[in-house]
Amino acid sequence: MDAQLAAEVQSTLVKARKWWHSEGATAQDQRAALAGYIRDHVAVGPAHRAENAALNYLVKHRAGTPYTLTTPTAVAITPEEISYHIGATAAALEEFADRPDRFLRELDAIISRLIMTRARQTVRVNAARIGAKYARIPEAGACYWCLMLASRGAVYESIEKAQRNSTGDSYHPHCRCSVGEVHSDALSSLPTRTRKCVQFRKKFKPTGYEGWRALVASGQFTETTGITSTTRLEAIARELKARNRAKAAEGLALAEDFKKSLSEVAAGRGGGRLVETVTRFRPGVLSGDQLRDVFASLGEVPRGPGTPIHRLFTSGEGPAPREWFDFVRHDPTRLDRLGPHRVQAGFAPVVWDDLELPETGAPEPTWENLYVNAYGKWEKRRKQWRLYGGHLVMPAPPDGANLVLTKSICPPGWTEDDLTVAAFLSLDDPQWRINGTPRHADRRVLRREMYGVIFEHAYYIREDGAGQDFAHCMPLCGDTVRATQPGAWAPFDLKALTTRDKIEWQYEHHG
Numbered sequence: 001m002d003a004q005l006a007a008e009v010q011s012t013l014v015k016a017r018k019w020w021h022s023e024g025a026t027a028q029d030q031r032a033a034l035a036g037y038i039r040d041h042v043a044v045g046p047a048h049r050a051e052n053a054a055l056n057y058l059v060k061h062r063a064g065t066p067y068t069l070t071t072p073t074a075v076a077i078t079p080e081e082i083s084y085h086i087g088a089t090a091a092a093l094e095e096f097a098d099r100p101d102r103f104l105r106e107l108d109a110i111i112s113r114l115i116m117t118r119a120r121q122t123v124r125v126n127a128a129r130i131g132a133k134y135a136r137i138p139e140a141g142a143c144y145w146c147l148m149l150a151s152r153g154a155v156y157e158s159i160e161k162a163q164r165n166s167t168g169d170s171y172h173p174h175c176r177c178s179v180g181e182v183h184s185d186a187l188s189s190l191p192t193r194t195r196k197c198v199q200f201r202k203k204f205k206p207t208g209y210e211g212w213r214a215l216v217a218s219g220q221f222t223e224t225t226g227i228t229s230t231t232r233l234e235a236i237a238r239e240l241k242a243r244n245r246a247k248a249a250e251g252l253a254l255a256e257d258f259k260k261s262l263s264e265v266a267a268g269r270g271g272g273r274l275v276e277t278v279t280r281f282r283p284g285v286l287s288g289d290q291l292r293d294v295f296a297s298l299g300e301v302p303r304g305p306g307t308p309i310h311r312l313f314t315s316g317e318g319p320a321p322r323e324w325f326d327f328v329r330h331d332p333t334r335l336d337r338l339g340p341h342r343v344q345a346g347f348a349p350v351v352w353d354d355l356e357l358p359e360t361g362a363p364e365p366t367w368e369n370l371y372v373n374a375y376g377k378w379e380k381r382r383k384q385w386r387l388y389g390g391h392l393v394m395p396a397p398p399d400g401a402n403l404v405l406t407k408s409i410c411p412p413g414w415t416e417d418d419l420t421v422a423a424f425l426s427l428d429d430p431q432w433r434i435n436g437t438p439r440h441a442d443r444r445v446l447r448r449e450m451y452g453v454i455f456e457h458a459y460y461i462r463e464d465g466a467g468q469d470f471a472h473c474m475p476l477c478g479d480t481v482r483a484t485q486p487g488a489w490a491p492f493d494l495k496a497l498t499t500r501d502k503i504e505w506q507y508e509h510h511g
């Protein structure tokens with residue numbers, strides 16, 4: 001029922017907005033037009049389908065119980081309920097006359113409440129008729145308030161109270177939580193998400209809504225129940241913002257540190273040989289005024305785009321990868337070279353179920369990690385040497401050697417430092433995250449988009465819990481990302497940031 005209701009609400013909202021934008025009526029007409037739209041459109045088809053969804057749910061849910069014989073009946077919308085919602089649209093129109101966006105959000109809330117109420121009331125009234133209880137089923141990503149109310153578990157309601165035309169005092173605007181009929185007192189008869197809320201309440205005994213808010217925002221609730229909440233996500237967003245602000249504040253200092261460490265290396269060991277051209281590899285492109293200054297200060301070193309950084313990957317003489325990242329992350333040439341971002345700041349994945357902050361101590365990739373990730377490695381398996389390809393270049397193996405293709409290759413134009421930035425940025429500021437995949441429970445996966453490529457950064461939790469190991473930072477898709485089979489391309493697909501599908505696709509075909 002939940003998915004059906006969500007779809008019903010969503011399509012009704014889309015239609016309503018389309019209608020509103022094509023309406024273009026004067027202020028006085030708008031009021032009347034809205035009233036007509038609510039009465040003749042929303043309160044008819046969508047409301048009716050919501051009632052039917054609830055009836056179907058009840059019939060199915062009662063199968064195999066003594067209540068099978070009691071056929072649930074529709075609880076149709078009343079004229080009072082319709083006027084209530086029409087009144088709400090008129091009030092919103094007046095209140096947000098000069099804020100059309102705000103008005104439309106209000107209209108969304110009114111319409112979704114009208115539809116959701118139809119289903120909720122149908123369940124509650126029919127449950128009361130047979131003397132059964134009902135329970136709130138929190139929507140995916142429900143807020144702390146709804147989780148708290150769901151934790152009350154099965155509630156009994158008199159037929160009078162259920163029939164009272166509640167427009168949902170305890171259901172806030174935009175709330176898509178639904179209700180289920182509960183036939184027994186056993187905890188196991190509660191809907192899964194509701195049961196988890198009840199168990200959480202018993203275990204942690206949060207006090208009042210403040211207590212709930214704190215436990216949900218801190219991540220304790222999600223960690224315990226596996227249920228993600230927008231309250232938690234908002235807290236994460238705040239943490240990330242604060243962290244980014246702190247990073248920005250210390251950015252300059254890091255650049256200074258980096259300059260110093262480079263000068264020290266140059267003075268002490270290797271001098272101007274710090275940066276050398278390695279033509280076998282696609283050179284990293286280091287540029288930007290600040291960066292040029294650094295190299296200029298070192299004397300006889302190449303300047304401008306084309307400066308290779310391969311040495312940094314292998315010599316161990318350069319700065320730590322983290323310092324390098326902080327230094328090159330704002331390379332102004334990146335936008336020109338690689339094109340714009342495809343996912344705008346503030347993008348929110350549709351499926352939030354698994355988003356969480358990285359545990360503290362997620363592994364910082366080492367230069368060796370980054371090198372292997374970019375260029376691959378030789379490994380002896382079953383007495384045979386194989387060259388495993390990296391994600392930056394497809395190396396040509398010596399004659400007769402066995403090349404094991406890697407899963408995907410960055411688009412042309414991507415360089416070592418671009419890939420380094422992708423590795424750290426996806427770690428610091430993921431747009432999507434899952435803990436464990438069906439095949440690897442110890443795997444942690446972070447994804448984010450950068451310049452039109454969606455990267456996947458993965459690491460493993462060691463079995464003994466004594467740390468984590470970097471696995472890869474690979475381009476998952478992007479218009480010129482080359483996939484395993486030579487000639488195969490993985491076009492940009494936003495789904496990689498919203499669902500697990502793409503992971504399965506990747507591993508099934510590229511495993």
Ligand SMILES: [Zn+2]
Binds near residue numbers: 143
């Ligand atoms: Zn809520």
Ligand SMILES: [Zn+2]
Binds near residue numbers: 138172175
């Ligand atoms: Zn809710």
